Amino acid sequence: MAAQLTAGTPRRVRQIRAAVVLLLALAFLGGAFYKAYSYIQEDTSPESAKASDCMTGTAQKPIAKVSDAKVNVYNATSTPGLAAKVAGQLRERGYSVVEIDNDPLKKKVKGTGEIRYGTPGVPFARAVRLALNDAKFVNDKRTDSTIDLVIGDKFTELSPLPTCSSATAG
Incomplete structure (x- = not known):
């Protein structure tokens, strides 16, 4: 089944696509954690x-x-x-x-x-x-x-x- 989804796509292209999707997911999670941290962080200024x-x-x-x-x-x-x-x-x-x-x-x-x-x-x-x-x-x-x-x-x-x-x- 996986072979049917990737048929005709070179392996290198699939690897690059997976890396880009992983980086975007990590960036999204990082932004969400930063927003949550800044929301709960007490302002002492x-x-x-x-x-x-x-x-x-x-x-x-x-x-x-x-x-x-x-x-x-x-x-x-x-x-x-x-x-x-x-x-x-x-x-x-x-x-x-x-x-x-x-x-x-x-x-x-x-x-x-x-x-x-x-x-x-x-x-x-x-x-x-x-x-x-x-x-x-x-x-x-x-x-x-x-x-x-x-x-x-x-x-x-x-x-x-x-x-x-x-x-x-x-």
């Missing part, structure tokens, strides 16, 4: 939580309460007293400010600022992002949940307060 998501109730990643976020506020600009001013505004919003100083890393921060965090601080970094939407996230591999908010050269003011129950100072 804080980029997915923004104030706009919070306000519309579409945030899918956990955001800690702002009162639980322990924040160090650092000034990376030449404007004296900016860290203290921002720290005062954060305290008014319910954040727990731990330290106020110039940037200990003495980095030149381009943009509005940086939010430095470690893996344990991801939900807290998302909470701090609500105060400064345009800040760049920097995972510095720290082992605690403290967050450094470093004010950059293009900072003008904190972002407007979101209206989200999970981000309020509870």
Whole structure:
């Protein structure tokens, strides 16, 4: 019976056809496994939580309460007293400010600022992002949940307060 199906087809052509079908099947299975893995893989980057998501109730990643976020506020600009001013505004919003100083890393921060965090601080970094939407996230591999908010050269003011129950100072 198999001889009837392959009659007239050279052996080499059948081998190539079998290899192509096998490769296509493997590629399909690989794609399916990749899709399943990426679907169940937890996202530990804080980029997915923004104030706009919070306000519309579409945030899918956990955001800690702002009162639980322990924040160090650092000034990376030449404007004296900016860290203290921002720290005062954060305290008014319910954040727990731990330290106020110039940037200990003495980095030149381009943009509005940086939010430095470690893996344990991801939900807290998302909470701090609500105060400064345009800040760049920097995972510095720290082992605690403290967050450094470093004010950059293009900072003008904190972002407007979101209206989200999970981000309020509870």
